[in-house]
Amino acid sequence: MEKNLSTFFLRNIEGDISFxxxxxxxxxxxxxxxxNGDQLYIIDGLGIDAIAEILDAHPKKTKIKILKKKNKNKPIQLALAFCPTKSNDRNSFIFEKATEIGVTDFYPIVSQNSERRKWNSEKFKNIMVATLKQxxxxxMPKIYDVQDFNAFVKLEKLPNLKFIAHCKEDQKTSLKSLANNVVPxxxxxxxxxxFTSEEITESKIHDFQSVNLGENRLRTETACIVSVTMMKF
Amino acid sequence: MEKNLSTFFLRNIEGDISFxxxxxxxxxxxxxxxxNGDQLYIIDGLGIDAIAEILDAHPKKTKIKILKKKNKNKPIQLALAFCPTKSNDRNSFIFEKATEIGVTDFYPIVSQNSERRKWNSEKFKNIMVATLKQxxxxxMPKIYDVQDFNAFVKLEKLPNLKFIAHCKEDQKTSLKSLANNVVPxxxxxxxxxxFTSEEITESKIHDFQSVNLGENRLRTETACIVSVTMMKF
Structure with a gap:
C-alpha cells in the first residue's frame, strides 16, 4: 500500500468491474x-490489497475498475477469548483495539461470573471494518458465536498455545515469557x-496455562489489550 | 494488600485519625x-498502603483511625508524552489505561499537527484516582503542564532512554528490542x-530514538497503550 488514497471495503471482488x-x-x-478517474484502495478482508479507478462517480452506486490486485498472506493466528462486559462501550473498545493490534479470532464466552449472557456480535462488525481500513x-478477524466456558475450553480446533489469565492464587508464569508470536x-x-476455581481447573485439563499480566489488577478490557500486545510483539 | 476491603483515597494522612x-x-x-468498626483500605497516591477502622460512620464526615501503615516503593519511571486528541473520550481512555498499566508521568504535548491546543488536565485526575484504587x-502518576513539542524535547530532566514513535520513513528500531524496564x-x-520531519529531526538532536510499533498503523490512543505495555513488561 502506498499513501494517501482512501480505502474502501468491498466483499466479493470478482473480475475487474465492481460497485x-x-x-x-x-x-x-x-x-x-x-x-471519474480517481484512484482508491480496495480491501475485502480476505487478503486482497487492490487499487481501483472510478469509472462512474455515481453517489449511490459508484462503478470502479480494479487496476492492480495483490493477495496478502494470512497473519499467524492470535485468538482472544473473553467474557463480554456489561458496557458495550467497553466491548467496542475491545474489538477495536484488539483488531488494530492484530487479533485474528474473537471468542465471546459466557462464564459463571459473566456480567453479560446475551450477546450479538453484529454491531461490532462495522467497527472492525473501519479499524481494518484505518x-x-x-x-478481517473472525467473531465466533458466543458459547459457554465449558464448551469452549474443550474445543479441539484451538491453538496449541493456550493461556488463561485470572487473579486467583495459582502457579502462574508471566505471559511475556510464554508468548511466542511465530505460532498460533x-x-x-x-x-x-x-473465573471460578472450577473453571480454572477445567481449563487446565484442556491444556490451558495459567499466566499473570504483571502486578497491577487490570480491568477486563485492559487485560485483553495488554495480553494481546504481549503476544503479538 | 489483602482482599475484599473497599479502598479510599485520602491525601495528607498525618497521625492516626483522619476523615x-x-x-x-x-x-x-x-x-x-x-x-463503626468496619475496616477500609486507605491509599494516598504517595506510596501509603494503610488499613483503617471506622470510628464514626458519619455520612458526610466519616472519622477513621489508621491501624496499619506501610510505605510502598516508588515504581521505576515510565513516562508517556502524547499529543491529546480532539476527543476527550479518547484522552480519558489514555489516562485510564496507561495508569492501569503503570505509567508514572504524563506529558501532554502540542506539536505542529496537534488536533488539540488547549488543554486542562484537571478533569482527568478523578479518573486516575479511581484507576489507582481499582x-x-x-x-499517583504526575501530569505535567501542557507544553510545546520544541520546549519538551529539550527538557533536561527526562529519562535517558527516550523514544519517539512516528509513521514517517526513518531508520527505526522495534520498541520491543530497545525497551528496558529496569531503568527510567x-x-x-x-x-x-x-510529527513533522522537522520535529523528528529536532527530537533526534536531543537523543530521542525513532521506534516502530509493528506493521499495523495504530490510532494515537492505541499507540500510547501498546507502547507503554511493551516498555512495562
Missing amino acids: LSENDSRHAIKVLRHK SKQFW QLILIGPEGD | LSENDSRHAIKVLRHK SKQFW QLILIGPEGD
Missing part, C-alpha cells in the same frame, strides 16, 4: 468528492468477577 | 453501608497527523 455499496458510494462521491490490514496462540480473559 | 471527604463518606456509609497501585523510560507519541 461500491450505497453508503460507500455516498461517502466517496459526496463526502470525499471523488471524480490500521492498514487485509484480513490464544488467551482467555475472565469477567470482572474472575 | 473521609464528603463524597467518600457518603459512598462509604450510604452506598457501601459501612458501620488497579491496586499506591503512587519515556515514549513520545504523535498526533493523528503525525
